[in-house]
Amino acid sequence: MPRHVRFALLLIAAVFPHLGVWNGGFSFDDTEFVEANASIRGIESAIDSFDEPFPPHFPELGRYRPLTNLSYAIQFGFWKANPGGYHRANLFVYFAIVLLVYQLGCRYLGSRCYATWLALLFAVHPAHCEAVDSIAGHSELLSLLFVLLSLSAFHRFVDFDPLRSKGGGWTAPSAGVRTLAGLAAAVFYVAALLSKESAIVLPGVFLAHLLIYHQGARGASSLGRLAAGLHALPYFFIAPIYLGVRWTVLGRIRPATSILGDVDFATHAFTVGRVFFEYLRLLVFPHPLQVDYFYQSTIGIQTSASLCGLLGWIVLAAMLLWLMREVRWAGKEGAAAVGSLRAAALFGALTFFAFLFPVSHVVPFQALMAERFLFAPSLGAALFAVSWLASLRPSIRTQLVLRRAPAICLALFAVLTALRAADWRDEVALWTSLAEQVDDDPRVQLSRSLCDSIPITSRRSTILRCFDSRRGIIAARGGCTAGSSIWIPTVRWRGRTSESSRRGS
Numbered sequence: 001m002p003r004h005v006r007f008a009l010l011l012i013a014a015v016f017p018h019l020g021v022w023n024g025g026f027s028f029d030d031t032e033f034v035e036a037n038a039s040i041r042g043i044e045s046a047i048d049s050f051d052e053p054f055p056p057h058f059p060e061l062g063r064y065r066p067l068t069n070l071s072y073a074i075q076f077g078f079w080k081a082n083p084g085g086y087h088r089a090n091l092f093v094y095f096a097i098v099l100l101v102y103q104l105g106c107r108y109l110g111s112r113c114y115a116t117w118l119a120l121l122f123a124v125h126p127a128h129c130e131a132v133d134s135i136a137g138h139s140e141l142l143s144l145l146f147v148l149l150s151l152s153a154f155h156r157f158v159d160f161d162p163l164r165s166k167g168g169g170w171t172a173p174s175a176g177v178r179t180l181a182g183l184a185a186a187v188f189y190v191a192a193l194l195s196k197e198s199a200i201v202l203p204g205v206f207l208a209h210l211l212i213y214h215q216g217a218r219g220a221s222s223l224g225r226l227a228a229g230l231h232a233l234p235y236f237f238i239a240p241i242y243l244g245v246r247w248t249v250l251g252r253i254r255p256a257t258s259i260l261g262d263v264d265f266a267t268h269a270f271t272v273g274r275v276f277f278e279y280l281r282l283l284v285f286p287h288p289l290q291v292d293y294f295y296q297s298t299i300g301i302q303t304s305a306s307l308c309g310l311l312g313w314i315v316l317a318a319m320l321l322w323l324m325r326e327v328r329w330a331g332k333e334g335a336a337a338v339g340s341l342r343a344a345a346l347f348g349a350l351t352f353f354a355f356l357f358p359v360s361h362v363v364p365f366q367a368l369m370a371e372r373f374l375f376a377p378s379l380g381a382a383l384f385a386v387s388w389l390a391s392l393r394p395s396i397r398t399q400l401v402l403r404r405a406p407a408i409c410l411a412l413f414a415v416l417t418a419l420r421a422a423d424w425r426d427e428v429a430l431w432t433s434l435a436e437q438v439d440d441d442p443r444v445q446l447s448r449s450l451c452d453s454i455p456i457t458s459r460r461s462t463i464l465r466c467f468d469s470r471r472g473i474i475a476a477r478g479g480c481t482a483g484s485s486i487w488i489p490t491v492r493w494r495g496r497t498s499e500s501s502r503r504g505s
Contacts, residue, residue, distance in 0.1 A: 006102075006116055013123035013410075014098040015091050017417035021133045022091075023084040025426035028291060029136035032058055034072055034086065046073030051249055062255040062366070064246045067194035068139040086135040093141040094132045098123045100148035101379065107155060108344040108383060109390065117406060118386045122379060126286040126416040130372040133424035140375045143196035147376065150188035154206055156181035158231055182234075189235060193242045198358040198376065200239050206232035208350040212330045212343050258364035263301060270302035270309050272361050275369045277312030279356070282374060283381050286413070289420050290434050292370040297438045299368065323349055345387035351380030 001009075026035055032055055034040065039049040039056045046069050049056050054065040072086075079085025101122045105115025122128075131140035157178050185206075192199035210231055243253050260268050278299060282289070302309055326346040355376040359365060367373075389406065423433040431447045438444050 001112070001116065006112075009116070010098050010102060010119050010123060011095060013120050013414070014095040017124055017414045018091055018094070018129075018132055018421045020418060020422040021087045021424050024087050024133070024424060026083045026135065027424060027427040027430045028134055030083065030086075030134065033136045033138075034076075034083075035081070037069070037072065039069060040073040040076045043070070043073050043077070046070045053250055059250070060256065062250055062252065063197070064249050065139050065194065065196055067191055068142055068196065071138060071142060071195075083135060086138070087133070090132055090135065090138055090141055093138075093145055094123075094128075097141065097145050097148060100145070100152065101382075103152060104148065104379075105383070105386070108347060109341065109387065110344075111390075114386055114390050118382055120410055121382045121386065121406075121413075124410055124414040124417055125283075125378055125382070126289055126413055126420050127282050127371050127374045127378055129289060129417060129420040129424065130291070130370065131375040133421045134372070137372055137375075139196040140372050143192045143199045144376050144379070146188045146192035146195060147199055147202055150185045150192060150202060151205065151209075153181045153185035153188060154209070157185055158210065186235060186238060189238055190242070193238070197246070198355065200242065201354045201357055203232050203235040203239065204354045205351055206235055208347060208354070211327070212347055254364045255366045257366060259366060259368050260301065260361050261364055267301060267303050268361070269313075270305055271368075273309035273312035273316070274299055274302045274306055275312070275361065276316055277308045278369060279374060279377075280312070280315060282371060283378060286371075287416055288437060289371050289416075290437065291430070292367050293444055294434060294438055295369045297440065297444075301368075319349065319353075323353075341387045341391040345384050345391065348380045348383030348385075348387055352377050352384060353380070355380060 036057060037055045039045045039052070046066075049069050050066040052066075053059040053061065054063045054069050055061075056069075075086055075089050079089075098119050102115050102119035105118035106112055109115055109118065131137035159178065189199070189202055192202060247253050260271060263271075278295065288294070323346070326342070326349075330343060330346060356373075357363075359367075359369070359373040423429050427447070431444065435444050
């Protein structure tokens with residue numbers, strides 16, 4: 001496939017399904033992050049906010065993302081209060097990410113054809129809609145962009161570029177170039193951390209790469225594999241420095257409140273299994289997709305065992321056993337050579353778990369789950385899926401159903417993405433879509449009614465923020481336990497007016 005055709009194909013796949021928000025408005029958390037964020041009104045104020053929470057007027061969220069705030073300030077210089085500009089900037093960053101995913105596929109899959117399939121699958125996956133179509137999702141985009149740039153520089157640092165080395169005229173980088181590449185990887189890693197804190201797991205991805213692909217690791221003793229992993233050691237020192245800065249700014253490292261912070265062990269385990277199953281479902285069958293209120297209402301805190309939660313733990317255990325077997329294989333066999341699809345599948349699975357770890361409730365976390373949390377983990381899942389499909393026997397892979405199935409899957413995902421992107425064009429569409437599926441959450445009713453009764457500039461920053469200030473959650477099959485006491489006003493619901501007398505308690 002000619003290079004310009006591949007470029008056009010990736011551009012269409014990345015941008016076209018999201019055109020519904022090209023001139024979209026503000027919705028959901030966009031109000032707090034952009035509209036009500038005075039620190040983005042100038043570059044100087046955004047730089048000053050490097051020692052403040054994000055956003056500065058909302059410290060209770062416990063977030064430190066100064067580079068995201070600076071990016072909003074730069075965009076504000078162009079777009080001011082025009083939300084369409086911010087949406088288009090998200091699409092531009094997303095397309096850059098898709099191109100980097102293609103480059104990543106070339107290196108790990110050893111084939112431009114397979115790399116194209118990887119980039120297309122990543123580009124059209126519907127679970128990316130919240131990250132791409134929500135202006136507040138800009139931190140997800142920036143963080144993954146810098147993660148991929150850091151990984152690309154790290155490849156240069158350890159001299160990993162199998163596709164180019166297959167051709168003639170390839171010259172390995174000099175020691176000076178490799179040193180500069182190692183420094184660039186560190187700089188991009190810091191940028192990813194300052195965009196979103198979940199990028200802290202990136203050194204683990206570096207270590208996984210070294211243990212699978214480094215020349216000194218394959219077939220070596222345990223000591224030899226440990227020596228190969230030392231290339232990633234400097235990057236592990238960046239994480240505690242970042243945590244120290246975060247402590248200085250926020251006064252703490254972890255969130256002040258956690259969804260599962262005060263539950264017993266059994267409840268914690270039941271919920272983790274159920275959430276993991278839901279994440280797997282969204283990767284394979286991403287419908288329906290909604291904001292986090294939906295999952296709080298339909299899943300909630302699992303106080304008892306459920307079939308889906310049990311299946312989640314079974315699948316998780318099976319995947320961990322498979323990973324242990326494959327890691328032993330990668331350490332013992334020389335077959336884990338550069339370009340091996342089996343090695344690519346292993347790296348993809350390890351990457352998936354690495355990026356899923358911060359939102360898996362193994363460590364304290366504020367939200368139950370959300371589709372945007374799958375943005376980075378889906379990269380590893382896509383690499384695993386493409387590697388597995390490509391490794392099937394040629395007699396099976398060339399059958400009609402397997403030749404057509406990937407294209408049908410991509411087309412279906414593109415349609416689902418376009419439909420979900422349309423929900424993010426403004427707050428009315430977003431909350432109407434959610435209200436059709438969740439009618440027992442007062443926050444949803446409140447947000448939908450505010451779309452009709454309160455000006456956009458004060459809609460969510462005044463009432464909804466107060467109502468959700470302590471992050472209430474719907475317990476499994478239970479009622480709302482929001483952490484504030486606020487009277488729900490008259491709610492206009494599908495053209496009818498009804499009085500709601502519920503309180504958050």
